[in-house]
């Protein structure tokens with residue numbers, strides 16, 4: 001054997017040692033999640049906020065030549081496997097046509113082996129989550145004037161309504177994942193702050209209140225609107241706006257009640273329809 005081959009052998013032995021250590025740690029992590037499963041009893045299995053915090057913490061300490069995007073892929077696969085291990089996870093994915101990109105986003109986030117069902121319309125996806133046929137729905141990001149106002153199906157006070165719980169990709173986009181394609185994940189899950197979040201507010205108001213007027217009104221009660229996702233008619237001379245606000249705003253936040261304080265009921269209702277960890281900047 002030449003010296004080169006010998007050093008290659010030594011390096012490969014090192015790789016085998018490291019692979020064993022990684023594998024041992026994955027098995028050890030699984031044993032810990034067994035404990036978590038027992039501790040949760042009938043509690044909520046999927047914790048999007050906790051998952052975002054795990055990924056953010058790792059990305060913040062990441063260093064060296066291994067791609068950060070691949071760190072995210074590995075952990076997303078591991079976390080998804082360990083979610084599935086606690087309770088079966090199923091996906092309903094918006095797929096208007098083959099290769100539309102949403103399935104790739106769904107699998108990047110929730111694991112390549114998680115069963116998924118494709119639906120041609122966003123309404124069908126939302127319905128599948130509402131009916132409990134899927135635990136998570138993957139939906140297109142809302143846009144002004146598109147024909148898929150799926151988010152209006154989430155408006156209401158019933159505790160059983162799905163909520164937007166994540167924005168995808170959290171760290172991306174990966175190659176072949178569509179040009180800047182983004183999605184929302186919805187599920188029947190409690191909303192949890194992560195320290196860097198956006199909240200989705202559906203605001204029912206009268207057309208007597210202009211967009212700019214609504215914006216300054218929300219600012220006056222201490223909310224920080226940063227984006228109008230969509231707007232729809234809502235009965236005679238009324239509309240419902242889907243607005244992103246900065247930070248985490250809980251459904252019982254007093255600022256939401258304060259915002260109802262308008263003359264002549266210009267603002268009829270504010271609904272928190274979701275909150276998500278702000279995607280990690282790439």
Ligand SMILES: O=C(O)C(=O)C[C@]1(C(=O)O)C=C[C@@H](O)C=C1
Pocket residue numbers: 033036045046047048050051054078079082083086
């Ligand atoms: O921390 C939990 O509650 C877990 O169930 C563990 C874990 C993980 O693998 O780290 C898995 C699923 C949850 O969505 C969040 C985190």
